Amino acid sequence: MxxxxxxxxxxxxxxxxxxxxxxxxxxxxxxxxxxxxxxxxxxxxxxxxxxxNRLANSLKTDKSDLIGVVMSNIMANQTPQLLGSICSTCTKHGKKIVVVNSEKNPEKEKQLAHNLIDQRVDGLLVISGYNSEFYQELDRDELPVVLADRVPKNVDMDSVAINHKESTYRVVSHLLDEGYQRIAVFSRPHKNPYNTPAIRVAAAEKACRDRFGNDARCVKVVVSNDADNTNSPDFDETMAQLVRFYEESFETPTAIFVAEASIMSSIACSYYRAGIELSHRFTIAGYSNDIIKRFFVPTICTIEQPLERMGELAVERLLKRIEIDKAGEEEPVRESILLSCLINMEQKLD
Structure with missing residues (x-):
């Protein structure tokens, strides 16, 4: 037919x-x-x-009502909340979105961005941390661009981010105040220094440097991407690392700081399998979601991110920038920093 x-x-x-x-x-x-x-x-x-025919209509009106969303890793733990907020906010304003995933490949990301431009998107919302100079040029060429979450330094574009550095520094400092003498930071391998977890790791190191004069007591533990699979050798390695720090905590009080919410599930599973107990000598803290954090007894100190608010604010800022540019007006670049919520900072362990 x-x-x-x-x-x-x-x-x-x-x-x-x-x-x-x-x-x-x-x-x-x-x-x-x-x-x-x-x-x-x-x-x-x-x-x-x-x-x-939306494409034909966009050629006539120079307006497609399409918003391009560029993501470097659509499988990230935060994606459902963040992307869900972006979708609902765009729908509320009568816009549609096209989402592309570069899989952490900067060159692929450029090509995907060009593909979105070919589809005549009205603007780009970028959640990446890569190619800042490339997006800067697009923005100067009158395609509105807003960066969200991962914002490199010295960029002259609208952005919406979360205070990852300050939140991490504050929690790690709190752990040191509680008497923990060593911080073991668990994170995945990252090459991009503007990657969110990389920023958190650097903040944890700085907290230790400011306390001890160096970062020797901040131990970095790289967790494999396959560590979430409880039947894999990588999961066994993560659990072995956790057990080692737990055993050594009887000599050196140690706090585990989890730099990525996606790792916390593996840590929670290892914690239960190994029969680890939280105390004034050993604890776990860091980024988690509302469900996983409930597995720990007593309750641990966690950092919760305002992801839905970030998605909403980023879309609204992009739509405002589109409106300003079409009207031929000028407005200074805006940088919005949202505050994370620190949970159970007052928790005391026996």
Whole structure:
């Protein structure tokens, strides 16, 4: 069975009106249109299943109502909350989104961004940390760009981020105040210094340097991407590392700081399997979600991110920038920093 795209011309012929009249109906211009004509057009559209050609319309109006979302890792733990917020906010404002995933490949990301431009997106929302100079050039060429979450230094673009550095520094300092003499930071391997977990690791190291004069007591533990699989050797290695720090904590009070929420599930599973107990000599803290953190008894200190608010604010900022640019107006670049929520900072362990 062949498929024929229904056009405005088909609707016009079907009910005996001009293409202009159908076009005016689709654009909500009913000033000189009778109720009978409106009803006939509405019925014809329903009967034929006609859908407007958005690309053709965008060529006429120079407006596609499409927002391009560039992500470096769509499998990241934070994606459901963040992307869900972006989608709902765009829908609220009558916009549609096209999401691309570069899989942490900067060159692939550039190509995907060009593909979005070819689709005539009205603006780009970038959650990456890569290619800041590339996006800077796009922004200067009048394609509005807003960076979210991962924002490199010295960029002259609108951005919305979370205070990862300050939150991590504060929690690690709190652990040191509680008497823990060593911080073991668990994170995945990262090459990009502007990657969110990399920023957190650097903040943990700084907290130790400021306390002890160096970061020798901040031990970095790289967790494999396959450590979430409880049947894999990588999971066994993560558990072995956790047990080692627990055993050594009887000599050197140790706190585990988890730099990524996606790792906390492996840590929680290892904690239970190994029969580890939290105390004034050994504890676990860091980034987690609301469900995983409940597995620890007593409750651990965690950092919760305002991901939904970040997605909402980033979209609203991009739409505002699109509006400003189309009007030919100027407005200074805005950098918004959202505060994380620190949970159970007052927790005392026996």
């Amino acid at each position: 062949s498929y024929k795209q229904i056009t405005i011309n088909d609707i016009a012929k079907r009910i005996g009106v001009s293409k202009t009249t159908v076009s005016r109906y689709l654009n909500g211009k009913f000033e000189y249109m009778s109720q009978d004509t409106k009803k006939r057009i509405e019925e014809a559209i329903a009967e034929t299943g006609y859908r407007p």
